[in-house]
Amino acid sequence: MGQGNPEMGGAERCTFCAEPPVIRLSEPDRHLCAAHLICEIEERAARTIRERELVRPHDRIAVAFSGGKDSTALLLILSRLLLSWDDVSLVAITVDEGIAGYRDDTIRAAEEVTKKLGIEHICVSFTDLVGDDLDTLLVGRETNACSVCGILRRKALTVAAHDAGATKIATGHNLDDEAQSVLMNTLRGDLPRLVRTSDADSSDCFIPRIKPLADVAEKEIAAYLFVQDLFPFLPECPYTRYALRREVRSMLSALEQQHPGTMRNLIKSKRAIEKQVDRSTISEPLRRCRQCGDPCSGELCQVCSLRKSLGK
Ligand code: SF4
Ligand code: ZN
Numbered sequence: 001m002g003q004g005n006p007e008m009g010g011a012e013r014c015t016f017c018a019e020p021p022v023i024r025l026s027e028p029d030r031h032l033c034a035a036h037l038i039c040e041i042e043e044r045a046a047r048t049i050r051e052r053e054l055v056r057p058h059d060r061i062a063v064a065f066s067g068g069k070d071s072t073a074l075l076l077i078l079s080r081l082l083l084s085w086d087d088v089s090l091v092a093i094t095v096d097e098g099i100a101g102y103r104d105d106t107i108r109a110a111e112e113v114t115k116k117l118g119i120e121h122i123c124v125s126f127t128d129l130v131g132d133d134l135d136t137l138l139v140g141r142e143t144n145a146c147s148v149c150g151i152l153r154r155k156a157l158t159v160a161a162h163d164a165g166a167t168k169i170a171t172g173h174n175l176d177d178e179a180q181s182v183l184m185n186t187l188r189g190d191l192p193r194l195v196r197t198s199d200a201d202s203s204d205c206f207i208p209r210i211k212p213l214a215d216v217a218e219k220e221i222a223a224y225l226f227v228q229d230l231f232p233f234l235p236e237c238p239y240t241r242y243a244l245r246r247e248v249r250s251m252l253s254a255l256e257q258q259h260p261g262t263m264r265n266l267i268k269s270k271r272a273i274e275k276q277v278d279r280s281t282i283s284e285p286l287r288r289c290r291q292c293g294d295p296c297s298g299e300l301c302q303v304c305s306l307r308k309s310l311g312k
Contacts (some may be wrong), residue, residue, distance in 0.1 A: 098133020
């Protein structure tokens, strides 16, 4: 790796020690060996948590744990940080949407990781929630896969976290996801979502959501797991091909490669807009769903509207 690897810019040593580098990072330009990469990622997540006050003593954190790379890194980092926190506990929650040829492998991976880390693991399914799996719900409406999946997953996670006594829900959203969301919300003209707060977000559910990896790039997470032999090689969801996010993701990755810092700049712009906008003037006032009583902006919450359109 360190023998003049072009990706390493010819560097043969880590910027901080004599070990061979495994990754090159910019701003500032530096090459990190495996040990320094692990330190850097864990310290950055800890700083995000500290600066945004995402975790407090006595919190019980429900980690949305799909078994994929982002949530595996999140669970690993939180389990290590846990040792220095006062009376904080973790529970991992995996949502089984019911996607043939995909979800079974990730659930198996999730079970292995939680067992290895000794973390309580709960699995909930769309079938428990609405009586059918995602594949069945999507027959004839496959192009809407991600919005149906997202609405039900959010609900399944909230219910499971509530039942587990959680005070926070942690998700593995990384810097790339955040930048993609900024661009997607802009492309959709969705200002209320664009300016939704980046910190502990409790705007549309009772349990605040936190994103400790929001300042860590996808490639850094992949490398962090890879050097610890924990990278989960898993199949891709078959519905990804319908997702707008997929196109936005490849566009942004290309831009980032050509113009390093693009993703961080997008997020910076979002934060600047966030500060300028008075949310109360662009968001509908919070009401209660007339069907289930959950907080929502219209007559029905997203889950009840979806159930109605699915005839559930
Ligand atoms: Fe759900 Fe879409 Fe993600 Fe597949 S790609 S798991 S359908 S959100
Ligand atoms: Zn409802």
